[in-house]
Every structure is written in structure tokens, then in C-alpha cells.
Amino acid sequence: MVRAPFVTAVTTVFSYGVIFGFGHLRDCKPDAWFDVVERYSNDSNKTLHRTKKTSRCLNLGSYNYLGFAAEDEYCTPRVIESLKKYSASTCSVRVDGGNTKLHVELEELVARFVGKPAAILFGMGYVTNSAIIPALIGKGGLVISDSLNHNSIVNGARGSGASVQVFQHNNPAHLEEVLREQIAGGQPRTHRRWKKIIVIVEGIYSMEGELCKLPEIVAVCKKYKAYTYLDEAHSIGAVGKTGRGVCELLGVDPADVDIMMGTFTKSFGSCGGYIAASKEIIDHLKHICPAHIYATSMSPPAVQQVISAIEVILGEDGSDRGAKKLAQIRENSNFFRSELEKMGFEVLGDNDSPVMPIMLYNPAKMPAFSRECLRQKVAIVTVSFPATPLLLARARICISASHSREDLIKGLEVISKVGDLVGIKYLPVEHEKITSAEKLKKIQ
Numbered sequence: 001m002v003r004a005p006f007v008t009a010v011t012t013v014f015s016y017g018v019i020f021g022f023g024h025l026r027d028c029k030p031d032a033w034f035d036v037v038e039r040y041s042n043d044s045n046k047t048l049h050r051t052k053k054t055s056r057c058l059n060l061g062s063y064n065y066l067g068f069a070a071e072d073e074y075c076t077p078r079v080i081e082s083l084k085k086y087s088a089s090t091c092s093v094r095v096d097g098g099n100t101k102l103h104v105e106l107e108e109l110v111a112r113f114v115g116k117p118a119a120i121l122f123g124m125g126y127v128t129n130s131a132i133i134p135a136l137i138g139k140g141g142l143v144i145s146d147s148l149n150h151n152s153i154v155n156g157a158r159g160s161g162a163s164v165q166v167f168q169h170n171n172p173a174h175l176e177e178v179l180r181e182q183i184a185g186g187q188p189r190t191h192r193r194w195k196k197i198i199v200i201v202e203g204i205y206s207m208e209g210e211l212c213k214l215p216e217i218v219a220v221c222k223k224y225k226a227y228t229y230l231d232e233a234h235s236i237g238a239v240g241k242t243g244r245g246v247c248e249l250l251g252v253d254p255a256d257v258d259i260m261m262g263t264f265t266k267s268f269g270s271c272g273g274y275i276a277a278s279k280e281i282i283d284h285l286k287h288i289c290p291a292h293i294y295a296t297s298m299s300p301p302a303v304q305q306v307i308s309a310i311e312v313i314l315g316e317d318g319s320d321r322g323a324k325k326l327a328q329i330r331e332n333s334n335f336f337r338s339e340l341e342k343m344g345f346e347v348l349g350d351n352d353s354p355v356m357p358i359m360l361y362n363p364a365k366m367p368a369f370s371r372e373c374l375r376q377k378v379a380i381v382t383v384s385f386p387a388t389p390l391l392l393a394r395a396r397i398c399i400s401a402s403h404s405r406e407d408l409i410k411g412l413e414v415i416s417k418v419g420d421l422v423g424i425k426y427l428p429v430e431h432e433k434i435t436s437a438e439k440l441k442k443i444q
Contacts, residue, residue: 032067032402034059036379057374058411060397061381065238065354066325067402068269068309074317075269075308079301086300094121094286098297106303107274113310114236114244114262115254116276118283122291123298125233125263126152128273131291132261133200133229134160135284140187140195144178144226146170148205153231157200163188169208172216175199179224197226198259203235203246207388207396209349209356211239214246218256227258237267239352243313243326249352270305272298329354329401336399336408343416344425348394357383357394358415360424366393369422378414 038053068075082102092098103121110119122128133156137143141162145153148169157164165182168174179197186192199221201212214230221228232245240248245262247254254260259281263273275285286292313322333354340347346359360366366382373380384393399408419425 032059032400032404032407033057036374055374055377057377057379058407059379060411061379062398062400063266064269064400064402065267065329067400070402074312075305078308079304082304083301088301089299090297092296093294094297095293100300102300102303102307103297106307109307109310110274111276114260114276116260118279119274119276120282120285120292121298122273123271123295125265125273127291127295128261128263128275129153129231130156130159131289132275132285133157135289136259137162137196137198142182142194142197144175144197144199146201148208149200149202150206150231153200170210170213172213172220175217176220179220179226183224198229199226200229200231203230203232204239204353204355206234206355207357207383209353211250211350211353212246214250214252218252222256229259230257230261232260232262234266234355236262237313238329238354243267264306268306268309270302272302325401329399332401332403332408333399336397336412339412342430343419344427344429345419346426354399356397356399358397358424359426360393360395361391363393365422365424369395369418369424372418372421373414376414376418378411
């Protein structure tokens, strides 16, 4: 065995101590800021090369809605302990050796949190839709999907073998028209009645920032005896008085939503997803869903992260930090949206939504807006076709409970300046309410 000389050993241990010390100091800082590594290309971005330069930037592009992705005084020690006890991976599927007490505990906790009898976990949010939908419906069934549903839903519906119809985005009246027409016509060629009809919507649409018109959609589904499937990837944990999503926010009884889907990658700072439904549906999925039978189970530390985050949200950690986080993200989101609108930006979405797209339209304005914001230490995400319609390119802002009022003011100041430079303030500016960063600071 190679042994390091005494002096080398001492200096090496000291170096690691310095690294760990600075690491812990950085972990103590809010995760509203992060380091962006600068890259360059010599072949029109076909290949990119890293440099040693980094820029400390305000993070306005992350899904870290409640700030749990950073070190947390309650979550992090428990995650580390679970890593020591269970290791980083089960290296097995749930039905073999990949089932731990943590997985069972989280399924029970998720069911209790969202208000359903049972739940099942999956290791990836995207797969939670794309693999579950084919396990719920097949040939002879009908999927009616919102026109702006996520790609995971689109692929899941296509892979199910069921017929697929689309209704106009967030339009319950058009949904009713489609349902009435399809029920009257029946299956193609045979005109037999549909074996099953599932209507799929999202709680918050990730590219629009809009809340689903869930009460009206549930009423239509009840009227025509269709099942309701609700994707709460961007709403669970982020909206509602106690973080229970759009059902809580909009006053819908979870019992009226047949299948509730969500992910752990946003509000809970982890990975994976879940389906919550009746015990019969969950038992059915456990027996036939390939993503449960053949895929490696969630990493135990990732499971513990979600358990701890939900306990904080519910106040079961013995503090009110969860309630404060929920109040903070709601306040931050509504403040930021209001100020962007006053500046003259065309902002999509609804109040309380932490997702707020700023319309850019012209593709040339996308890199100009993104790069100039980055140059001024604000990191944002721009989105275009095929994630959005061809003519509707946008910048998508995501707000976190970790953002301080100073962070938000900094972001607004930069976005306003760059918006003037690029020319994307398409609406009238309310000069009397906001004309400079100085007036923004008076809001505090």
C-alpha cells in the first residue's frame, strides 16, 4: 500500500479541510444564486469547450420552488443518514430487492398529503406520465388531452393504443363539445361505445404559467362520466395554502379527481414522481406497469429528501418554516409578475403561479435577451419551437421561495434594462408606478 510522506499527508488533509470549509460556507448561502461556467465554440456551437471562468448569477430559471434543492437544516442531515444506512441505490426493482421502509413511508405520506387513499412511486417524473397512461388505458379507450399538455403526456397517450382527441387549451366548453361528439360517435368504424374515457390536464402549464380551470373541467367530466387525470408536476407543493396543489387552491375535492400525478423534482428538491389514486388503481399499476416492475426503484436518499421536505411543509419538523416558504413563494411570484406587467412586458399566466413566461416572439430576440441578461449576472431560460408554437418564443421565469426581495429587485432591474435594449416591452408602461430601480426599492 502506498503511504504518503508526513508533510504531504498534512498538507493534503489541510487542503481538503479548506475545500470542505468553503463548501459548507457556500451551502449556507441561499440557492437563489449559482455559478454559471462560461463556454466557447469554434464550430457554431456543434461542440462546446469549458473555460475556467465562472459568473455568479441570480437564478431565475430553476424549478426549485421552495428552496429545498439547497442544504436544509432539517432535510440534509436525514438524507445523509439515509445514505449511510441504505446506500446511494437499491440496484433493484421494487418487486425484488428495491423496496425499503422509506419507499413505503413515502407512498403513505404522499397519499395523505394529496388526499387520496394510496400512491405509487416512480424513479423519473417524465416516465410517471409516459409509462402510466398506457397502463391505464388501451385499445378501445379514448384519451382527451389539453392541446398544451407536456410531451410526456403526449407520448404516453400515443403509446397507449387508445384513440386520442385534443381540446382547446384550458377550455371546458370545448372539452364538453369533444366529449359529446365522441360519445355520440363511438369508436372508429364499429361505433361501439368507448371502453373508457380519460381527460388529461395539468395543474400549472409549464410553458404558460396558467392554472388549470379544474372546477369546470371536473364538472364536465362528471357530467359525461369520464375519468380525470391531473398532472401536478409544477403545482404540487408550490400552490395552495398548505402546498397541496391546485385542488386546494381552487377548492376541488381530491376525491373528484380520479388520478393525481406529480413529480418530486420541483418543490421537493429531489427526483422521481408519483401517482395517487384509489387503492384499486394503485394495486393495478403495481401488477402491470413496466416502470414499476422493471425499473430500478428511487434512490433511498432521494426518497428521504422528499419525506423530509413534506414534513417541513406540513410543519411536522416542529417549526413553521414550511408555512413561511409557502407564503414567501406566493408573495414573490405575485410581486414579480405585477412588476413585470407594470414595466410593459407581455407576461402569461395567473396570480400565485411561480412560472411566468415573458413573450419574445422574434427568434433573434431570444439569444439577445438571454445573453445580455447573463452578461449582467441574471440567468434566465428562453424557450422556442418545438417546446412552444413556432411564432410564440418566450423567456420563462421561475420564482423561488429562496429569492429575497433584493434578489427580485435586482432581477427586475436587469430584465427592464435588457427589455428596453432588445425591444420586447410590447405593452404600455405604467410610468407612475415604476420608472427605475430606486422606486422598486421603496416597495420594501
